[in-house]
Amino acid sequence: DILDNPIGTAPGTMLEAEGTLFFCMPGVPRELVKMMDEQVLPRIAARREIKSYSRARLLRTFGIGESNLDEMLQGVPLDAGVELGFRTAFPDNYVRPVARGASAAEAETRLEAACGKLREALGPLCYGEGDETLEVATGVLLRERGVTVAVAESCTGGLVGSRLTAVPGSSAYFLGGIMAYANEAKQQLLGVPADLLAAYGAVSEPVAVAMAEGARERLGADLAVSTTGISGPGGGSEEKPVGLVYVGFADASGGQARRIHFPIDRERHRQMTTQVALDWIRRHLLGVPFELPRIGRRQ
Amino acid sequence: DILDNPIGTAPGTMLEAEGTLFFCMPGVPRELVKMMDEQVLPRIAARREIKSYSRARLLRTFGIGESNLDEMLQGVPLDAGVELGFRTAFPDNYVRPVARGASAAEAETRLEAACGKLREALGPLCYGEGDETLEVATGVLLRERGVTVAVAESCTGGLVGSRLTAVPGSSAYFLGGIMAYANEAKQQLLGVPADLLAAYGAVSEPVAVAMAEGARERLGADLAVSTTGISGPGGGSEEKPVGLVYVGFADASGGQARRIHFPIDRERHRQMTTQVALDWIRRHLLGVPFELPRIGRRQ
Numbered sequence: 001d002i003l004d005n006p007i008g009t010a011p012g013t014m015l016e017a018e019g020t021l022f023f024c025m026p027g028v029p030r031e032l033v034k035m036m037d038e039q040v041l042p043r044i045a046a047r048r049e050i051k052s053y054s055r056a057r058l059l060r061t062f063g064i065g066e067s068n069l070d071e072m073l074q075g076v077p078l079d080a081g082v083e084l085g086f087r088t089a090f091p092d093n094y095v096r097p098v099a100r101g102a103s104a105a106e107a108e109t110r111l112e113a114a115c116g117k118l119r120e121a122l123g124p125l126c127y128g129e130g131d132e133t134l135e136v137a138t139g140v141l142l143r144e145r146g147v148t149v150a151v152a153e154s155c156t157g158g159l160v161g162s163r164l165t166a167v168p169g170s171s172a173y174f175l176g177g178i179m180a181y182a183n184e185a186k187q188q189l190l191g192v193p194a195d196l197l198a199a200y201g202a203v204s205e206p207v208a209v210a211m212a213e214g215a216r217e218r219l220g221a222d223l224a225v226s227t228t229g230i231s232g233p234g235g236g237s238e239e240k241p242v243g244l245v246y247v248g249f250a251d252a253s254g255g256q257a258r259r260i261h262f263p264i265d266r267e268r269h270r271q272m273t274t275q276v277a278l279d280w281i282r283r284h285l286l287g288v289p290f291e292l293p294r295i296g297r298r299q
Numbered sequence: 300d301i302l303d304n305p306i307g308t309a310p311g312t313m314l315e316a317e318g319t320l321f322f323c324m325p326g327v328p329r330e331l332v333k334m335m336d337e338q339v340l341p342r343i344a345a346r347r348e349i350k351s352y353s354r355a356r357l358l359r360t361f362g363i364g365e366s367n368l369d370e371m372l373q374g375v376p377l378d379a380g381v382e383l384g385f386r387t388a389f390p391d392n393y394v395r396p397v398a399r400g401a402s403a404a405e406a407e408t409r410l411e412a413a414c415g416k417l418r419e420a421l422g423p424l425c426y427g428e429g430d431e432t433l434e435v436a437t438g439v440l441l442r443e444r445g446v447t448v449a450v451a452e453s454c455t456g457g458l459v460g461s462r463l464t465a466v467p468g469s470s471a472y473f474l475g476g477i478m479a480y481a482n483e484a485k486q487q488l489l490g491v492p493a494d495l496l497a498a499y500g501a502v503s504e505p506v507a508v509a510m511a512e513g514a515r516e517r518l519g520a521d522l523a524v525s526t527t528g529i530s531g532p533g534g535g536s537e538e539k540p541v542g543l544v545y546v547g548f549a550d551a552s553g554g555q556a557r558r559i560h561f562p563i564d565r566e567r568h569r570q571m572t573t574q575v576a577l578d579w580i581r582r583h584l585l586g587v588p589f590e591l592p593r594i595g596r597r598q
Contacts, residue, residue: 028387088327151457151478157464158450158457161478165456168532168565176484178477179450179460185475185518189488219484233467266467 003039005031012039021047055107056098057115061125062134062279063293066093069125076121081107082114091272091293092134095122124288127279134278135163141285142173149281150219151177152190152211152226154202155245159274160225175219180211190214203228203240208248208257216250223284224250225277226257231269245273249280249290260292302338304330311338320346354406355397356414360424361433361578362592365392368424375420380406381413390571390592391433394421423587426578433577434462440584441472448580449518450476451489451510451525453501454544458573459524474518479510489513502527502539507547507556515549522583523549524576525556530568544572548579548589559591 003012005026012025012035023040025032061069066088073084073095085096097114101107119126128137142149151160157179164174178189183202186192192210200206208228216224229245236242243264248257262272276293283290302311304325311324311334322339324331360368365387372383372394384395396413400406418425427436441448450459456478463473477488482501485491491509499505507527515523528544535541542563547556561571575592582589 153457153460155464156461157469157473158452158460158476158478161452161457161480162455162461162569165454165478165480166566166569170456171480174456174480176478176480176488177457178488179457179464179475181460181464181470181473181475182518189475189477189517218488219481267465270461270465 003035005035006038007031007034014040014043052100052102053104053107054098054100055104055111056096057111058130059095059097059115059118059122059126060092060128060132060134061095061122062092062127062275063291064093064125065294068294069093069095073118073121076117078114078117079110082110084118090268091275095126124283124286127282133163133166134275134282135167138278138282138285139164139167139170139173141282143169145285147223147285148173148175148219148221150175150215150221150224151277152215152224152248153177153179154181154186154211154227155229155231156227156270156274156277157181159270160227160277163274163278175221177219177224178215186211190218201240203230203244203246205246205257205259208246209250209255212248212250212257213255216255222251223281224248225280226250227273227277229260229269229273231266231273233266243269245269247273247276247280249284251284258290258292300342302334304334305337306330306333313339313342351399351401352403352406353397353399354403354410355395356410357429358394358396358414358417358421358425359391359427359431359433360394360421361391361426361574362590363392363424364593367593368392368394372417372420375416377413377416378409381409383417389567390574394425423582423585426581432462432465433574433581434466437577437581437584438463438466438469438472440581442468444584446522446584447472447474447518447520449474449514449520449523450576451514451523451547452476452478453480453485453510453525453527454530455526455569455573455576456480458569459526459576462573462577474520476518476523477514485510489517500539502529502543502545504545504556504558507545508549508554511547511549511556512554515554521550522580523547524579525549526572526576528559528568528572530565530572532565542568544568546572546575546579548583550583557589557591 001014005011008031010026015022025035066086081100083098087094099107099110127134153160161177164170180186180190183197187194190211191214196206208226211226212224226248230236230242232242243262245260246257262269280290300313304310307330309325314321324334365385380399382397386393398406398409426433452459460476463469479485479489482496489510490513495505507525510525511523525547529535529541531541542561544559545556561568579589
């Protein structure tokens with residue numbers, strides 16, 4: 001059998017020998033994944049007598065470590081036939097309920113009930129399901145509520161903006177932002193007072209607040225978030241160690257900032273800081289208090 | 300045997316049974332990779348009689364498709380004992396020469412000679428080796444030449460800045476930038492004239508030039524790059540289709556922009572546009588002409 005490849009030039013093939021199916025597919029990952037779903041799995045399913053059905057879903061959480069998450073969900077009364085899996089995808093942690101049943105409908109009903117109980121237990125720690133990233137979940141809320149957002153980024157250098165704009169249609173709520181890496185940029189593009197920078201340093205609560213307020217005002221946005229920190233590996237001091245970061249938030253009622261210390265490598269420090277900034281927007285729109293992530297140090 | 304895990308809590312184990320070695324390691328990718336290098340491979344090597352040695356290196360290229368790259372290198376006279384592998388890592392393509400020899404020194408000498416010939420044939424298409432990303436290679440040139448850079452990003456929304464600042468010490472040359480997603484942001488934060496936006500639209504050559512010039516001036520940088528395009532999936536028209544993008548560049552002698560059409564998905568459109576902007580900076584610093592990527596449409 002020739003296996004059709006709708007998004008590339010090389011087709012796949014299926015060979016059957018002595019009751020065994022052999023599949024050959026192109027190595028380009030996007031093509032392989034699509035053909036696996038559309039060509040291979042249905043052919044295998046068609047030959048198999050199915051005795052039990054399973055349905056699974058991914059619940060995405062941010063702000064809680066894998067072991068705390070496991071503990072937190074121990075007390076949730078799940079039906080027999082539902083099992084939980086856990087997976088870390090830094091900076092997030094995923095819970096994956098798998099429900100089994102004698103029919104697809106029974107499995108689906110069990111899964112639905114389990115997801116309801118799990119989401120109730122998780123509260124705002126769970127931001128989405130499946131491939132719904134934090135920027136997608138945040139974007140849905142921004143769009144629904146007609147709220148616009150701006151960013152002021154120092155240590156993340158554009159990561160928060162790039163995440164928000166990864167979502168198609170984000171121009172409906174993302175106005176823009178300022179990457180204020182140099183102190184002069186913080187002063188001139190965001191209006192951070194020079195005496196604030198001199199008195200507290202760029203990595204400080206007052207500067208994070210002034211950055212968020214400056215971005216909100218200059219972009220004419222409803223909300224703004226800011227980041228200023230020391231992602232390392234250099235640049236730390238005893239008073240301000242590598243991993244220290246302030247995340248700021250501003251809306252019509254004023255600005256505030258939170259101090260966080262993530263002693264991890266540069267890349268993950270920037271990812272974690274970005275996730276905190278996005279989560280602050282999401283929690284604000286949900287009307288729940290902002291919470292610092294409770295992340296274990298295991299890794 | 301217990302296998303030491305220097306960066307996590309769970310150790311690994313090695314079991315030998317009937318001449319076969321079994322290794323168990325923690326599943327956390329960073330821990331597994333480190334332990335593979337430090338614990339597993341040396342134990343395997345110690346038991347193996349080595350008859351031939353091989354040495355390999357990764358040459359990273361941008362701006363040429365995989366099949367063109369293969370063709371281009373057909374004519375390079377390589378020693379016997381040297382083979383080339385090719386790998387696509389969108390938007391880049393890698394060449395991997397593998398050299399064999401009767402001793403490690405012989406393999407290394409062959410590899411060195413092969414890399415010299417390959418880099419000569421590739422010219423500026425090869426920007427780095429091993430894990431040297433385009434932002435690292437560009438950063439090295441910026442630092443060596445004492446040149447500062449700023450960015451003005453529309454469709455990439457912060458990706459160019461986030462790539463430049465992924466490099467430790469980038470504050471030596473990256474001053475900052477502006478994510479000008481909304482037209483008002485292009486006017487107010489970059490000084491793009493309203494009549495230019497009205498006459499040509501945000502996705503146009505004159506606006507890309509004005510964005511780069513505006514970022515350069517407002518950040519006080521030596522160089523600036525800009526991006527404005529339609530990454531899709533929506534927002535296209537007959538005249539300005541999805542995938543159209545202008546990348547701009549400005550230095551002391553003025554600004555210019557290039558029109559490019561990449562008919563690919565949103566995520567890869569933004570990645571490709573970012574790579575073009577970084578490559579323009581690199582080529583400018585090397586004193587070689589900027590060239591649009593010649594990328595095949597195979598995928």
